[in-house]
Amino acid sequence: MFPVPDTLQTAGLTEKQAMEAAYDEGCRSFTFRKNIYADAEVKQTLISIQHYKCCFCESKIGHIDDGDVEHFRPKAASRQAAGAPFIQPGYYWLAYHWDNLFLACTKCNQRHKGNLFPLQTPGSRALSHLHDVAGEDPLFIHPEHDDPAQHLTFDHENIVPAGNSERGRATIEGLRLDRTELTQHRAEMLSVVKALYDVVALFPEEEPVLREEALRILRLQQLDHTAGKHQYAGMFRAWFRRHPVPQAGSGN
Numbered sequence: 096m097f098p099v100p101d102t103l104q105t106a107g108l109t110e111k112q113a114m115e116a117a118y119d120e121g122c123r124s125f126t127f128r129k130n131i132y133a134d135a136e137v138k139q140t141l142i143s144i145q146h147y148k149c150c151f152c153e154s155k156i157g158h159i160d161d162g163d164v165e166h167f168r169p170k171a172a173s174r175q176a177a178g179a180p181f182i183q184p185g186y187y188w189l190a191y192h193w194d195n196l197f198l199a200c201t202k203c204n205q206r207h208k209g210n211l212f213p214l215q216t217p218g219s220r221a222l223s224h225l226h227d228v229a230g231e232d233p234l235f236i237h238p239e240h241d242d243p244a245q246h247l248t249f250d251h252e253n254i255v256p257a258g259n260s261e262r263g264r265a266t267i268e269g270l271r272l273d274r275t276e277l278t279q280h281r282a283e284m285l286s287v288v289k290a291l292y293d294v295v296a297l298f299p300e301e302e303p304v305l306r307e308e309a310l311r312i313l314r315l316q317q318l319d320h321t322a323g324k325h326q327y328a329g330m331f332r333a334w335f336r337r338h339p340v341p342q343a344g345s346g347n
């Protein structure tokens with residue numbers, strides 16, 4: 096378990112209390128301090144927890160970009176749908192709240208999610224710190240509290256995400272998790288595993304030593320690629336569920 100970064104509990108708490116007091120005085124527009132919510136310790140802790148992966152698309156970020164500290168519930172204003180009116184204020188009281196902060200790639204965060212935060216029941220939206228967000232029913236899959244596998248799977252050669260539920264479909268559509276460049280990258284990553292799987296099938300039963308060696312490598316790939324630290328682990332889990340790898344000594 097990683098402790099909550101200090102700055103959120105000190106400066107972040109002070110800012111939260113000041114905004115709540117200002118709201119009570121009638122203020123409805125707030126400014127936010129990036130040097131608090133995206134403080135170095137906050138960012139480094141998120142990087143460690145998420146293995147430098149975007150919380151939405153599961154792409155590794157670190158080799159091309161620093162990534163954004165993303166607010167699951169938007170801090171300044173929210174929107175029920177793309178093009179819908181802004182709802183202000185946003186979730187200002189959660190701007191420095193640890194449970195609301197994640198690491199995301201700039202495409203998911205800035206280009207697609209932005210202020211989007213659709214609810215199944217728009218009327219349940221918490222509009223101030225006087226409301227409880229526990230009464231909301233968000234459509235976007237929560238990166239930590241929800242199990243993505245319950246809401247989405249992968250179709251079309253196992254690289255294009257498809258929703259199993261309304262929430263899965265809303266998340267794919269809102270964040271464009273089916274965008275072409277992402278699909279192409281997933282396909283490239285999966286192609287190595289697919290090739291190895293096909294090689295195993297090519298070995299005749301009369302070549303048990305070679306077949307077992309290929310299987311051994313495939314099992315290692317499965318172990319590595321389905322672990323949380325791996326890029327697109329969700330896609331690999333879905334693929335291996337559909338393509339079970341014979342285990343050692345199973346005789347298959």
Ligand SMILES: [Zn+2]
Pocket residue numbers: 149150151152153154199200201202203204
């Ligand atoms: Zn992303």
